[in-house]
Amino acid sequence: xxxxxxxxxxxxxxxxxxxxxxxxxxxxxxxxxxxxxxxxxxxxxxxxxxxxxxxxxxxxxxxxxxxxxxxxxxxxxxxxxxxxxxxxxxxxxxxxxxxxxxxxxxxxxxxxxxxxxxxxxxxxxxxxxxxxxxxxxxxxxxxxxxxxxxxxxxxxxxxxxxxxxxxxxxxxxxxxxxxxxxxxxxxxxxxxxxxxxxxxxxxxxxxxxxxxxxxxxxxxxxxxxxxxxxxxxxxxxxxxxxxxxxxxxxxxxxxxxxxxxxxxxxxxxxxxxxxxxxxxxxxxxxxxxxxxxxxxxxxxxxxxxxxxxxxxxxxxxxxxxxxxxxxxxxxxxxxxxxxxxxxxxxxxxxxxxxxxxxxxxxxxxxxxxxxxxxxxxxxxxxxxxxxxxxxxxxxxxxxxxxxxxxxxxxxxxxxxxxxxxxxxxxxxxxxxxxxxxxxxx
Numbered sequence: 291x292x293x294x295x296x297x298x299x300x301x302x303x304x305x306x307x308x309x310x311x312x313x314x315x316x317x318x319x320x321x322x323x324x325x326x327x328x329x330x331x332x333x334x335x336x337x338x339x340x341x342x343x344x345x346x347x348x349x350x351x352x353x354x355x356x357x358x359x360x361x362x363x364x365x366x367x368x369x370x371x372x373x374x375x376x377x378x379x380x381x382x383x384x385x386x387x388x389x390x391x392x393x394x395x396x397x398x399x400x401x402x403x404x405x406x407x408x409x410x411x412x413x414x415x416x417x418x419x420x421x422x423x424x425x426x427x428x429x430x431x432x433x434x435x436x437x438x439x440x441x442x443x444x445x446x447x448x449x450x451x452x453x454x455x456x457x458x459x460x461x462x463x464x465x466x467x468x469x470x471x472x473x474x475x476x477x478x479x480x481x482x483x484x485x486x487x488x489x490x491x492x493x494x495x496x497x498x499x500x501x502x503x504x505x506x507x508x509x510x511x512x513x514x515x516x517x518x519x520x521x522x523x524x525x526x527x528x529x530x531x532x533x534x535x536x537x538x539x540x541x542x543x544x545x546x547x548x549x550x551x552x553x554x555x556x557x558x559x560x561x562x563x564x565x566x567x568x569x570x571x572x573x574x575x576x577x578x579x580x581x582x583x584x585x586x587x588x589x590x591x592x593x594x595x596x597x598x599x600x601x602x603x604x605x606x607x608x609x610x611x612x613x614x615x616x617x618x619x620x621x622x623x624x625x626x627x628x629x630x631x632x633x634x635x636x637x638x639x640x641x642x643x644x645x646x647x648x649x650x651x652x653x654x655x656x657x658x659x660x661x662x663x664x665x666x667x668x669x670x671x672x673x674x675x676x677x678x679x680x681x682x683x684x685x686x687x688x689x690x691x692x693x694x695x696x697x698x699x700x701x702x703x704x705x706x707x708x709x710x711x712x713x714x715x716x717x718x719x720x721x722x723x724x725x726x727x728x729x730x731x
Contacts, residue, residue: 292566292567292568292570293566293567294564294565294566294567295473295565295566295567296443296473296474296563296564296565297562297563297564297565298358298359298441298444298474298476298562298563299355299356299357299358299560299561299562299563300357300358300359300360300361300476300520300560300561300562300563301348301351301352301355301357301359301360301361301558301559301560301561301578302360302361302362302363302520302540302542302558302559302561303345303348303362303542303545303557303558303559304362304363304364304365304366304397304480304520304522304523304541304542304543304544304545305364305365305397305522305523305524305525305542305543305544305545306341306344306345306365306366306367306544306545306546307365307366307367307368307399307400307544307548308338308341308342308345308366308367308368308372308376308380309338309367309368309371309372309373309376310338310367310368310371310399310548311334311368311371312329312334312337312338312548312549329549329619329649333619333647334548337548337583337619338548340546340581340582340583341545341546341548341581342376342379343582344545344546344580344581344582345380345383345545345546346379346383347580347581348360348545348558348578348580349383349384349386349387350383350386351558351560351578351580352387352390353386353387353388353390355560356390357390357560358390358391358438358440358441358444359390359391359392359393359438359444359446359476360384360387360390360391360392360393361392361393361446361476361478361520362392362393362394362395362478362522363395363397363448363478363479363480363520363521363522363523364395364396364397364398364400364451364479364480364522364523365397365398365399365400365480365522365523365544366380366394366396366397366400367380367399367400367407368399368400369399369400369401369406372400372407374407374416374418377407377413377418378418378419381413381418381419381420381421381422382419384421384422384424384425385422385424387424388424389424389439389440390424391424391425391426391438391439391440392424392425392426393426393428393436393446393448393476393478394408394425394426394427394428395428395448395449395450395478395479395480395522396408396427396428396429396450396451396480397450397451397480397522397523398451398457398480398503398523400451401450401451401452401453402427402428402429402450402451402452403452403453408421408427408429424439426446427450428448428449428450428478429450430449430450430452431449431450431451431452432449433447433448433449433464433466433467433479434447434448434449434467435447435466435467435468435469435475436448437469437472442471442472443471443472443473443474444472444473444474444475444476445468445469445472445474445475445476446475446476446477446478447466447467447468447475447476447477447478447516448477448478448479449461449479451480451504457501457503457504458501458502458503458504458505459504460504460505460506460510461479461481461504461505461506462481462506462510462511462513462514463510465514466514466516468515473517473565473569474517474518474563474565474571475515475516475517476516476517476518476519476520476563477511477514477516477518477519477520477521477539478519478520479504479519479521479522480503480504480521480522480523481503481504481505481506481521481523482502482503482504482505482506482523482524483505483506483507483508483511483521483524483528483530483541484502484505484506484507485507485508486524486526486528486541487526487528488524488525488526488528489502489524503523504523508530508531508532508533508538511530511538511539512532512536512538516538516539517563517565517571517573518537518538518539518540518561518563518571518573519538519539519540520539520540520542520559521539521540521541522541522542524541524543525543525544525551525552526541526543527540527541527542527543527556527557527559527577528540528541528543529575537573537575540559540561540575542557542558542559543556543557544556545557545558545580545581546580546581546583547581547583547584547585548585549585550585550587550621552585553584553585553586553587554584554585554586555579555584556579556581556584557577557578557579557580558577558578558580559575559576559577559578560575560576560577560578561573561574561575561576562574582617583617583618583619583646584613584614584617584618584619585618585619585621586611586612586613586618586619586620586621587620587621587623588607588608588611588613588620588621588622588623589607589622589623589625590603590604590607590622590623590624590625590638591603591625591626592624592625592626592628592632592634592654593626593627593628593657594626594627594628594629594657595626595628595629595632596628596629596631596632597632597633597634597636597637600628600632600634600637600638601637601641604622604637604638604641605641608620608622615644615645615646616645616646617646618645618646618647619646619647619649620645620646620647620648620649621648621649621650621651622638622648622649622650622651623651623653624638624650624651624652624653624654625653625654626654627654627655627656627657628654628655628656628657629656629657630656630657630658630661631656632656634652634654635650635652635654638650638652658673659673672716676709676710676712676716679709680709680710683705683708683709
């Protein structure tokens with residue numbers, strides 16, 4: 291019978307991107323995206339403060355749990371926008387851990403240079419305190435192994451992004467260095483698992499794909515023989531497993547969501563490694579939600595509904611999505627074709643007082659074309675002309691334009707979608723005597 295001969299507890303978090311602008315549009319698996327899903331300026335500033343608080347909460351949890359190390363595999367801040375106040379706050383938080391070591395592997399947005407705020411020289415130049423002795427920052431783009439200061443049986447193997455790094459190279463193509471006396475070896479780096487679900491989802495969207503940043507595979511990670519790999523650079527939490535379900539490592543994902551492409555609960559990882567007398571390892575990971583809020587995006591289909599039914603439909607969808615009205619930042623995406631005369635956005639906006647923050651984006655249209663038109667009216671003639679224009683536009687889109695095309699004439703390259711938008715705006719003007727521009731173009 292085997293017995294446990296070594297234990298190691300750690301707290302892992304990454305991809306916080308402190309002080310980043312938080313202006314990325316929201317997106318979900320249906321490829322929903324629009325700039326209006328970004329938070330207003332004042333809310334972004336408040337959210338940035340809360341994300342810093344969540345980061346401080348992570349250090350506080352590490353001290354409370356008396357972990358053996360804190361591991362941060364990239365994405366601690368954005369080099370372009372990070373402030374001295376934020377860095378100084380992080381330094382104080384790390385110092386509060388006393389002798390608990392902190393291992394930081396600078397990543398894609400917080401890459402290491404001699405002039406970055408990971409260097410004590412730059413901190414001195416700006417009049418800030420230095421990183422405390424318990425913090426180890428990997429500074430080379432080549433992997434290096436370092437021993438735990440209080441545990442000779444534990445080692446960390448990590449590397450940094452640098453400004454000159456070749457970021458499309460396979461990060462685990464070579465053999466990683468090891469310390470001979472270490473029973474537990476923890477990898478600390480930022481890279482992209484090729485089979486991560488979010489990478490696969492991105493590839494299915496109709497958009498230009500950028501090369502993966504420091505790609506690697508499960509097999510490449512397994513061949514390194516690490517006890518566990520703490521990996522950053524992807525916002526979604528994910529456990530990396532072998533084909534026979536052995537845990538190789540994990541992404542904690544971003545610690546706190548700041549935009550509507552970082553939805554739902556976000557976590558740090560509280561982990562424990564056990565080594566038995568036969569040298570086998572067992573790793574247990576427990577997610578820890580440290581942010582007071584969640585970014586939530588709820589899509590509500592209002593097709594065929596009037597105002598009263600729209601209100602009920604919104605409430606049902608919000609309840610089913612699990613939003614917390616008193617603390618979450620919520621975006622409602624309204625879609626579908628509602629009854630003429632209904633005003634879905636107005637209905638949703640009237641609910642705002644019941645929520646901490648509610649953003650409403652209206653992608654709906656009145657279902658005018660479901661009605662029967664009198665063919666003697668101007669309205670019918672307008673509809674008929676616009677539908678014919680839409681058909682021609684869609685037909686032209688599928689034909690290669692020749693040298694004598696009308697591409698130089700304004701409107702010659704208008705899409706069927708644009709014509710359809712114009713049709714509905716025109717009907718709005720005829721029916722209501724006003725036009726409200728929506729996010730449908």
